[in-house]
Amino acid sequence: MSTQGFISAAESLVGTTPYVFGGVTPAGLDCSGLVYWAAGTQGVAVPRTTQGEWSGLMAVSTPIPGDLILFDVPSDGPPQPQHVGIYLAPNTMVSAPHTGLYVSYSTIPNESDISIMGYRRINFGTPAPTPSPITDLEELLMDPMFAVRYLYRFALHREVDAVGFSTWVNYLQNGGTLNNFLAALQDSDEGRAVLAGSLRPGV
Numbered sequence: 001m002s003t004q005g006f007i008s009a010a011e012s013l014v015g016t017t018p019y020v021f022g023g024v025t026p027a028g029l030d031c032s033g034l035v036y037w038a039a040g041t042q043g044v045a046v047p048r049t050t051q052g053e054w055s056g057l058m059a060v061s062t063p064i065p066g067d068l069i070l071f072d073v074p075s076d077g078p079p080q081p082q083h084v085g086i087y088l089a090p091n092t093m094v095s096a097p098h099t100g101l102y103v104s105y106s107t108i109p110n111e112s113d114i115s116i117m118g119y120r121r122i123n124f125g126t127p128a129p130t131p132s133p134i135t136d137l138e139e140l141l142m143d144p145m146f147a148v149r150y151l152y153r154f155a156l157h158r159e160v161d162a163v164g165f166s167t168w169v170n171y172l173q174n175g176g177t178l179n180n181f182l183a184a185l186q187d188s189d190e191g192r193a194v195l196a197g198s199l200r201p202g203v
Helices: 003-011 031-040 050-056 136-142 144-157 167-173 178-185 189-196
Strands: 058-060 068-072 083-089 092-095 104-106 115-121
Touching: 003 031, 003 083, 003 092, 031 050, 031 083, 031 092, 050 068, 050 083, 050 115
Parallel strands: none
Antiparallel strands: 058 115, 068 083, 068 115, 083 092, 092 104
């Protein structure tokens, strides 16, 4: 049970494990699922979701190898963790990027469209049983906003972790009405194409 074991477990999936939303096994996993699985190989339980990893793990100001780097997409409105990677060295991390790619090494982005929110550290000194992954339904019940973001991003981008739009925050804050949803769709070329029927989600 060690930080190095955690890193090695994550690195063992590089180039072989595809990104799968909600996945938590080497057959396919998402960004927070990679953290969840790799920590589990060391007998350590961590939260299953990026939001849980952000709020449930120890904050640190300067990362060391094995720490988590959490990212925000500023265009989505108020800061919230939407992607997580495992810090390896200055400007290098390992993560499950997005649909269509495999677990991989990459540089650490910190640009206008995605920025570092902060760092979190896993305590590998206290073993604990790894809980069963929560189901999609349980996640929806825990975070009603998740369902909204899921539907919107899937409709526009055919993948649920794609970059959203700041107007979608208005939808959430205004009670989630159909009119708000349609207005949000109108704010992008893809959204207007969906409404016009010329772009079919999932194709």
